[in-house]
Amino acid sequence: QVQLVESGGGLVQPGDSLRLSCEASVDTFNAYTMAWFRQHPGLEREFLATISRSSDGTFYGNSVKGRFTISRNTAGKTIYLEMNSLEPEDTAVYYCAARSGIISTSSADFQYWGQGTRVTVSS
Numbered sequence: 001q002v003q004l005v006e007s008g009g010g011l012v013q014p015g016d017s018l019r020l021s022c023e024a025s026v027d028t029f030n031a032y033t034m035a036w037f038r039q040h041p042g043l044e045r046e047f048l049a050t051i052s053r054s055s056d057g058t059f060y061g062n063s064v065k066g067r068f069t070i071s072r073n074t075a076g077k078t079i080y081l082e083m084n085s086l087e088p089e090d091t092a093v094y095y096c097a098a099r100s101g102i103i104s105t106s107s108a109d110f111q112y113w114g115q116g117t118r119v120t121v122s123s
Contacts, residue, residue, distance in 0.1 A: 002112040003026070004024055004025075004096045004098060004113065004114035005023050005025075005115070006020060006021065007021050007117060008020040009117030010118075012119070013121070014088060014123055015086065017084045018083045018086060018119060019080055019082050019083070020081040020096075020119075021078055022079045022080075022081075023077060023078045024078070025077075026077065026098075030074060031053060032099060033100075033101060033102060034079045034097070034098055035047070035049065035070075035104075035105075036079075037095045037107055038092040038093065039093050039095065039116075040091075040092045044107075045095065045107045047061045047107065048060070048064050049061065049068055049070035049081060051070045055071070055072050059103055061105070067083065068081055069082040079096060081094070083119075086119075086121045088121050090119060092118075092119060094117050094119055095114055098110060099111055099112070
């Protein structure tokens with residue numbers, strides 16, 4: 001069982017940066033591919049970024065490529081999402097997810113989810 005806890009959300013202005021964190025409570029953190037998704041009200045969860053178990057592979061969704069960066073700290077059992085040049089369209093609830101397999105961009109492939117952290121981008 002993997003428990004995930006996101007933090008770092010909040011209210012920011014357009015053009016600002018924000019870093020989200022997700023801490024995992026699991027003994028074998030390196031066994032899990034990690035990812036970030038977000039969800040706008042009334043819509044499906046949107047894939048943002050994923051990072052491989054060994055951190056040597058990352059993949060981004062088109063809407064955030066070049067603006068967001070995913071990373072993982074194995075010792076701290078934490079992943080991060082560095083978000084730059086935030087836009088009002090980035091307003092959503094952001095979720096951390098884990099799966100015991102290779103990189104995937106499908107939310108259906110991820111077995112474990114955090115409770116989400118809300119990001120609001122508004123002037």
